[in-house]
Amino acid sequence: MKKIKLVLPILGLVLAVTAGVSATAIVKADENAEVIPQNVYIGDVSVGGMSESDAEAAVEAAVSAYEDATFELSAAENSVKASPSDLGLSWSNKDIVKEAMNYTRTGNLLERYKAKKDLEKENKVFDIIYTVDTDTTKSFLENHAKELNQEAVNNGLTREDGEFKIIDGQEGIEVDEDASVESLQKYFTEEWKGGDATISLVANVVEPEGTAEELSKVKDLLGSFSTDFSDSSAGRVANVKNAVSKIDGTVLYPGEEFSVYEAIAPLDASGGYELAGAYENGTTVESYGGGVCQVSTTLYNAVIRAELDITERYAHSMLVTYVQPSMDAAIASNLKDLKFKNNQEAPIYIEGYCSGGIVYFNVFGQETRPADRQVNFVSETVSEEEPTIQVQTTEDPIGTVTVQKAHIGKSAKLWKIVTVDGVEESREVFNTSKYKATPRIISVGMGSDNEEAIGAMNAAIATQDEAIIRSAAATWCSDAVAARAAEAAAQQQQQAASGGVEPPADAPAAPTTPTTPTTPTTPTTPTTPDTGTGDGAATTQ
Structure with missing residues (x-):
């Protein structure tokens, strides 16, 4: 028995030494290899037997295969599609290739031996880690905010038969861009x-604004105004009614700003507008939306009487006829706008409508001003500039005369006068306006081959x-020349029939021409753009 006890420890030592030698040999053999061990994967890519560079290239190829992937980014019911490049997606842990190469080659002898033996039983998979670029992803979300977000519809009001009724709004959705970038990064x-x-x-x-308690405060008329557009063309009438309908029913909460241009745009056919007269560079032209300035002007006068804050207002480049100077508010594309802010503690409701050729605006809210306090606005003309007469020629048929009316130039100011119990409490200049003078432009057609007619018209034009000019045009227009020729031919036939002497064929007719200087003067149309208020686009009058 004693011999057996001596043999077993020796046998164990021999076996341990033998195992150690075997493990060392296996590990040493693996360390000498310059390729990744078999049964090693990076993601779905089998990289066993590959060099480090070959493995990286294989994984890059697999990653690039996902470049055509489509990601649907959703926010409630809204969504947009994005590509990997839209988010700056990339493979971030490229050092995993080196880790795969060193698998079974790091740690102590037994750890490396165990890793080697584990590979004989199952594959070793190293995960690919992807990352998105924060700035690229955030920029993508910002650029698609309109598609992803849904604005809340505030609780509103409608006025029917003189009574206000509350209209329920709707919740909105707003993407948290910073939190979404973090969420995408984690995913x-x-x-x-x-x-x-x-x-x-x-x-x-996003919860809608306006509680029933807030909206119930809207019951008092704070300011109103009306203007007449009954003499407007059909297109202008349509434009006025269209613009009013887009403003009517607006609810403005405390601190909110209202833009007339944003409310009524686009000023083109797609916005429901027709061609009508508008001011452009000192002349009247046909433009889509002609007439909406009367809408903004009427609203302006109602708003200033409600004493809301005017944050932007422009005068027309030339005088308008439906209000006194300095009481107007022009709209010109996106160059001129009327903006105002609700400076009250309660919501504001704007009512607008047209009836009998009159446009009306009423501003309702909660009246906090004393009952004996009255506000009046008075226009004062500071200076005037008389218009000139300008004659220009065109290629229209000779004798054609068209006239564009003149506009007197004015500088004006608007006074705000406050009285309490009939006694003036304050008087201040509320705004100032400058309207440029424009000439009466007489356009004379000179299109003719008749040298005599052209000479006579140039002589008339020289008189200014x-x-x-009108007399000469009536004499030398094509119809008048043709009528004289026909009359002369009839006289010749009559004389021939009665045996009289036929006058020479080249005998001229004897029209009455003005005795004026013969040196023609042909003024040209001014080309200076309308700079009265800085607008080059059409102002809708």
């Missing part, structure tokens, strides 16, 4: 394995006298 780092995916963004619910 691609921890979850995405490649291919198409639907990913939820972080979004917040409208009456003489």
Whole structure:
């Protein structure tokens, strides 16, 4: 028995030494290899037997295969599609290739031996980690905010038969861009394995403004105004009614700003507007939306009587006829706008409508001003500039005369006068306006091959006298020349029939022509753009 006890420890030692030598040999043999061990994967890519550079290239090729992937980024019911490049997606842990290469080659002898033996039983998989670029992803979300977000519809009001009724609003959705970038980063780092995916963004619910308590305060008429557009063309009438309908029913909460241009745009056919007269560079032209300035002007006068804050207002370049100087508010594309802010503690309701050729605006809210306090606005003309007469020629048929009416130039100011119990409390200049003078433009057609007619018209134009020009035009227009020729031919036939002497064929007719200077003067149309208020676009009058 004693011999057996001596043999077993020796046998154990021999076996241990033998195992150690075997493990060392196996590990040493693996360390000498310049390729990744068999049964090693990076993601779905088998990289066993590859060099480090070959393995990296193989994984890059696999990653690039996902470049055509489509990600649907959703926020509640809204969504947009994005590509990997839209988010700056990339493979971030490229050092995993070196880790795969060193698998079975790091740690102590037994750890490396165990790793080697484990590979004989199952594959070793190293995960690919993806990352999105923060700035690229945030920029993408910002650029698609309109598609992802849903504006809340505030609780509103409608006025029917003199009574206000509350209209329920709707919740909105707003993407939290910073939180969404973090969420996307986490998803691609921890979850995405490649291919198409639907990913939820972080979004917040936006509650509509306006409680029943707030809206119930709207009951008092704070300011009103009306203007007459009954003599307008059909197109202008349509434009006025269209613009009013887009403003009517507006609810403005405390601190909110209202833009007339944003409310009524676009000023083109797609916005429901027709061609009508508008001011442009000192002349009247046909423009889509002609007439909406009367809408903004009427609203302006109602708003200033409600004493809301005017944050932007422009005068027309030339005088308008429906209000006194300095009481107007022009709209010109996106160059001129009327903006005002609700400076009250309660909501404001704007009512607008047209009836009998009159446009009306009423501003309702909560009246906090004393009952004996009255506000009046008075226009004062500071200076005037008389218009000139300008004659220009055109290629229209000779004798054609068209006239564009003149506009007197004025500088004006608007006074705000406050009285309390009939006694003036304050008087201040509320705004100032400058309207440029524009000439009466007489356009004379000179299109003719008749040298005599052209000479006579040039002589008349040189006088710069409208009456003489019109007389010459009546004499030398094509119809008048043709009528004289026909009359002369009839006289010749009559004389021939009665045996009289026929006058020479080249005998001229004897029209009455003005005795004026013969040196023609042809003024040209001014080309200076309308700079009275800085607008080059059409102002809608």
